[in-house]
Amino acid sequence: MKKGVIILGSSNSNGETFTVSKYLSDKTSYQIIDLKSKFIQPFDYEFNNSNDDFLPLINEIVNNYEIIIFATPVYWYTMSGTMKIFFDRISDCLKTEKETGRKLKGKEMAVLSWGSDKELKNGFYMPFIESANYLGMKYVGEVHCWLKDNDIPEDVEHQLNTFATVVLEIDKKHMKSKDPLYARFLVQFTRPFPDFDFPFIKKVRQKAAKLLNLKKGDRIIDAGCGSGGSFPYLINMIGHTGEIIGIEISPQTIKNTNKRITKNNWQNIYVIEADAKTVKLSGSFNGLLMFAAPDVYASEQALSNIFPHLAVNSKVVLFGAKISKKRFGWILNGALRLVFSIFSSSTPSLNSEPWHILENRLLNFQVEEYFFGWMFIAHGSVAK
Numbered sequence: 001m002k003k004g005v006i007i008l009g010s011s012n013s014n015g016e017t018f019t020v021s022k023y024l025s026d027k028t029s030y031q032i033i034d035l036k037s038k039f040i041q042p043f044d045y046e047f048n049n050s051n052d053d054f055l056p057l058i059n060e061i062v063n064n065y066e067i068i069i070f071a072t073p074v075y076w077y078t079m080s081g082t083m084k085i086f087f088d089r090i091s092d093c094l095k096t097e098k099e100t101g102r103k104l105k106g107k108e109m110a111v112l113s114w115g116s117d118k119e120l121k122n123g124f125y126m127p128f129i130e131s132a133n134y135l136g137m138k139y140v141g142e143v144h145c146w147l148k149d150n151d152i153p154e155d156v157e158h159q160l161n162t163f164a165t166v167v168l169e170i171d172k173k174h175m176k177s178k179d180p181l182y183a184r185f186l187v188q189f190t191r192p193f194p195d196f197d198f199p200f201i202k203k204v205r206q207k208a209a210k211l212l213n214l215k216k217g218d219r220i221i222d223a224g225c226g227s228g229g230s231f232p233y234l235i236n237m238i239g240h241t242g243e244i245i246g247i248e249i250s251p252q253t254i255k256n257t258n259k260r261i262t263k264n265n266w267q268n269i270y271v272i273e274a275d276a277k278t279v280k281l282s283g284s285f286n287g288l289l290m291f292a293a294p295d296v297y298a299s300e301q302a303l304s305n306i307f308p309h310l311a312v313n314s315k316v317v318l319f320g321a322k323i324s325k326k327r328f329g330w331i332l333n334g335a336l337r338l339v340f341s342i343f344s345s346s347t348p349s350l351n352s353e354p355w356h357i358l359e360n361r362l363l364n365f366q367v368e369e370y371f372f373g374w375m376f377i378a379h380g381s382v383a384k
């Protein structure tokens with residue numbers, strides 16, 4: 001997964017700043033998030049606006065990206081109002097959403113500006129640089145663009161290409177250092193044993209597979225399938241006429257998954273190396289399993305990408321770790337948080353209801369807790 005994102009702050013979603021953001025997006029494969037398409041209100045000292053789109057958006061950004069490129073047109077010698085409102089709202093992360101704010105620390109910031117004039121007045125980038133300093137982010141640079149005869153002039157194009165190259169170099173560095181620990185250690189360690197699974201987890205997998213209510217011939221998505229620990233239980237239910245599509249982001253893990261598939265001679269399991277947020281699926285499926293896959297079940301973007309492919313009434317089952325609310329559960333909550341962050345640096349941090357965003361999408365939603373409230377299985381059916 002690419003580690004950067006372009007935050008577009010123009011008053012025109014298809015205007016000139018979009019054109020140049022698109023140019024950069026094509027070079028880097030970074031997603032563009034258009035602030036104009038979001039409902040984000042100005043900063044409020046009473047925080048009465050906490051239900052608008054800002055908090056889900058900033059959480060999506062801090063949990064998924066390391067390089068944030070702010071793309072703004074020049075409006076009256078400064079950044080656009082849309083962009084300024086977004087910056088003002090970052091103040092929420094210093095007051096009510098401190099955990100989110102802390103996650104900005106160490107991330108990289110860059111700016112893409114677009115104006116009708118080639119020249120920018122002094123200090124245009126100062127608010128970005130100072131905000132980055134204040135938030136503990138690293139300001140990595142900027143590029144200014146302008147139009148000539150309604151076209152991107154050659155020197156601007158040249159600058160943009162250099163900018164894209166620099167950003168992609170930084171991206172590469174993040175890809176290497178942020179590889180989750182399980183991809184570097186556990187996956188290497190278990191590679192010679194394709195059928196390896198933790199004994200205590202086998203029973204939970206069996207239960208999760210059963211809850212999917214599958215029948216012979218069904219098609220199922222195993223999102224975040226890892227090395228395929230759930231495959232034996234799923235294939236038991238769908239038989240050899242059904243189909244399992246595994247989605248896994250880590251190429252290292254997929255090496256193990258493929259070994260497991262080959263060893264068991266499964267002909268109807270296909271693994272796609274992709275991010276669940278952007279994976280391209282085809283056809284309709286009769287179930288969705290997200291086993292120990294918080295990057296998927298806690299991501300609005302991943303769910304919105306997958307759900308259109310689920311048949312009405314098909315079952316969705318998720319299993320994962322959570323913070324315990326039981327009487328003495330708090331004793332190990334800190335340790336669990338630590339283990340979780342070491343093993344998977346890109347995943348959203350743990351809370352007591354990680355199924356929260358799925359709950360509204362499913363009918364007959366039910367949750368069962370395990371292991372003193374530190375693990376859960378949740379399930380429900382896809383509504384019309």
Ligand SMILES: Cc1cc2nc3c(=O)[nH]c(=O)nc-3n(C[C@H](O)[C@H](O)[C@H](O)COP(=O)(O)O)c2cc1C
Pocket residue numbers: 010011012014015016017018073074075076077078114115116117118
């Ligand atoms: C309200 C407003 C103020 C602007 N002020 C400036 C300015 O101070 N300096 C400048 O170079 N261009 C200025 N422009 C021109 C825009 O920066 C330029 O047209 C840009 O391409 C618009 O990008 P957009 O299509 O994404 O809105 C202004 C445009 C608008 C609408």
